[in-house]
Amino acid sequence: QEGLVESGGGLVQTGDSLRLSCANIPRASSTFAVGWFRRAPGKEREFVAAVDWSGGMTDYRDSVSGRFTISRDNDKNTVYLRMNRLRPEDTAVYFCAVGSSLYDLRRHEYNIWGQGTQVTVSS
Numbered sequence: 001q002e003g004l005v006e007s008g009g010g011l012v013q014t015g016d017s018l019r020l021s022c023a024n025i026p027r028a029s030s031t032f033a034v035g036w037f038r039r040a041p042g043k044e045r046e047f048v049a050a051v052d053w054s055g056g057m058t059d060y061r062d063s064v065s066g067r068f069t070i071s072r073d074n075d076k077n078t079v080y081l082r083m084n085r086l087r088p089e090d091t092a093v094y095f096c097a098v099g100s101s102l103y104d105l106r107r108h109e110y111n112i113w114g115q116g117t118q119v120t121v122s123s
Contacts, residue, residue, distance in 0.1 A: 004096050009117030012086055020081040020117060022096030027077065030054060034079040035105035036070065038092035038119075048094070049081060050105040059102045064090075086121045093118050 008020040025034055035050030049060045049070040058070050069082040079096060094117055097110035104110065 004098070004112060004114035006094065006096055006114045006117040009094060009119045011120045011122065013122050014087060016086050016121070017082070017084045018086065018119060020083070020094055020096075020119075022079040022081075022114065023077065025053075025077045025079060025098060026112065029100075031100065033099050033102050033105050034072065034096060035059075035099060035102075035110065036079075036081045036094055036096050037108070037113075038090075038094045039116075040089075040092040043092075045108065046092075047106055047108065050099075050102050051079060052102055057102060059106060083119070086119075088121050088123045091119060091121050 005023045008018060012018060033050050033052045036048040037045055038048050039045045047061055048064055049068055051058050051070045051072050067085045072079045095114050097113040099105040099110035
């Protein structure tokens with residue numbers, strides 16, 4: 001089975017926007033959540049945002065709340081991360097992952113993940 005596939009990263013300037021996509025989300029369970037994480041060079045992996053697939057509830061880390069929006073497309077089995085007003089500190093490899101719940105994703109507990117897509121924000 002093909003894994004999660006991220007796309008949409010790139011090199012942008014401070015204040016620009018990007019939309020990341022996470023495709024090939026498996027629907028093996030009726031209850032799961034999909035999240036975005038990031039890892040910057042020399043830093044720990046960070047939880048960014050997550051969405052509950054069935055109910056649509058969302059969760060964001062404080063530093064991206066109000067700038068980033070996570071959404072899902074049930075028909076396309078895809079989750080998006082719209083990132084507005086990007087900052088240099090948002091520079092990282094972003095990857096998506098599937099977990100059992102928003103709570104689990106907050107705890108970095110997931111069982112399927114992708115290879116990631118690079119986001120670079122220049123100052």
